[in-house]
Amino acid sequence: MAAPRQRYRAVITGASGGIGAAIARALAPRADALVLVGRRAGPLETLAAGLGIPVRIVCGDMLDEGTMVAIEAAAREIGGIDLLVNNAGVSDFHAFETQSPQQIRTMLDTNLLAPMLLTRRLIPLLKEAPTAQIVNVGSVFGMLGFPGFAAYGASKAGLAGFSQALRRELSDTRVSVRHFAPRATRTPINSAAVDAMNRELRTAEDTPEAVAAAFLDFLGGSAWQRTLGGQERFFVLVNKLLPGLPDGAIRKQLAVIRKHLPK
Numbered sequence: 001m002a003a004p005r006q007r008y009r010a011v012i013t014g015a016s017g018g019i020g021a022a023i024a025r026a027l028a029p030r031a032d033a034l035v036l037v038g039r040r041a042g043p044l045e046t047l048a049a050g051l052g053i054p055v056r057i058v059c060g061d062m063l064d065e066g067t068m069v070a071i072e073a074a075a076r077e078i079g080g081i082d083l084l085v086n087n088a089g090v091s092d093f094h095a096f097e098t099q100s101p102q103q104i105r106t107m108l109d110t111n112l113l114a115p116m117l118l119t120r121r122l123i124p125l126l127k128e129a130p131t132a133q134i135v136n137v138g139s140v141f142g143m144l145g146f147p148g149f150a151a152y153g154a155s156k157a158g159l160a161g162f163s164q165a166l167r168r169e170l171s172d173t174r175v176s177v178r179h180f181a182p183r184a185t186r187t188p189i190n191s192a193a194v195d196a197m198n199r200e201l202r203t204a205e206d207t208p209e210a211v212a213a214a215f216l217d218f219l220g221g222s223a224w225q226r227t228l229g230g231q232e233r234f235f236v237l238v239n240k241l242l243p244g245l246p247d248g249a250i251r252k253q254l255a256v257i258r259k260h261l262p263k
Contacts, residue, residue: 006030006220009081009129011071011122013037013062013115014088018187019137019215021047022208023085026216028053033078037062037071037088054078062088062114072121082129083219084122086115086159087137093194095261096150104151111155116162126175135219136163138181140227143236144246147257148197156181160225167224180218182211183229197260201253204229 008031014020016038024036028051038044041059048055056074060067075081089111092103119134126132141149142156160179167177184190184198184205198205206214206228218226227233239246 006131007032008083009033009075009078010083010085011035011037011075011081011118012085012087013071013118014137015047016040016043018189019182019185019208019211020085020087022212023087023215024051026209026212027219030216035071035074035078035081037067062118063109068118068121071118072125075122075125080125080128081122082126082132084119084126084132084134085137086118086135088114089137089139089156089189091149091152091189091194093148093152093191093197093261095148095258099151107151107155108158111152112158112162115159119166123170123175127173130174132175133219134163134166134175134177135215136160136177136179137215138163138179140181140183140229140232140236142181143227144232144239146250147254148261163225176224178218178223179225180215181225181227182206182214183227183232185211191262193260193262197257200256200260204231 008027010027010031012020012024012034015024015036024034024047031053033054035056035058036044036048037058039061044057044059048057056077058067058070058074090107092107115136136159138159139156141153142160145153163177163179170177184203185208186205187208214228227236235246
């Protein structure tokens with residue numbers, strides 16, 4: 001007789017749309033309650049109404065302390081949590097030398113600092129569960145640097161490093177820390193320029209639903225990290241062992257990339 005699947009009580013950030021909303025929909029049949037976090041109340045309310053389980057909504061900026069306090073309060077209201085999905089993120093496709101300092105700060109704060117601070121706040125609550133997981137949603141660009149995404153890639157590389165270090169720090173507890181890295185995904189985080197570049201480069205892209213299905217598969221496994229896409233995993237490995245090879249391949253794409261960079 002197969003063991004029953006685990007039921008989750010989870011916090012999902014960046015749930016207003018894209019990958020976050022898709023994860024919420026995919027996870028709902030296996031969840032007892034969810035806390036959905038995002039900046040747009042309307043999409044969060046629409047999403048919550050269709051899930052069929054108890055949901056708490058926290059609408060706010062992840063960089064505000066009040067939002068962090070509200071997330072913790074909502075997590076306690078649903079009886080505690082055993083899963084934190086740090087998915088919220090922003091991107092800005094731009095040449096680094098002309099990218100605004102504020103955009104750089106926003107990406108680092110949103111993609112790296114905010115999940116670190118939220119994780120710190122919720123670790124005591126996660127430790128109260130029989131078993132718990134923290135899943136940080138990164139990007140293949142955090143492991144394979146790509147022109148036009150220097151600051152974004154730095155923020156996601158930092159998230160991968162944070163995930164590994166915290167995983168080891170909490171390895172003698174019941175809380176596991178894991179890292180899930182999608183490849184290019186068709187979501188509103190992509191600008192029109194990114195979409196045009198991806199078409200010209202013939203970049204493989206996933207739907208948010210495909211990413212969410214892969215996320216649920218990852219959630220039920222034991223690997224601490226997963227990068228989506230066979231070709232992407234291969235290039236990440238080559239990038240670690242022989243970085244000169246991806247350097248040459250990407251340099252050949254520079255003319256196309258620069259054509260699509262915002263002026």
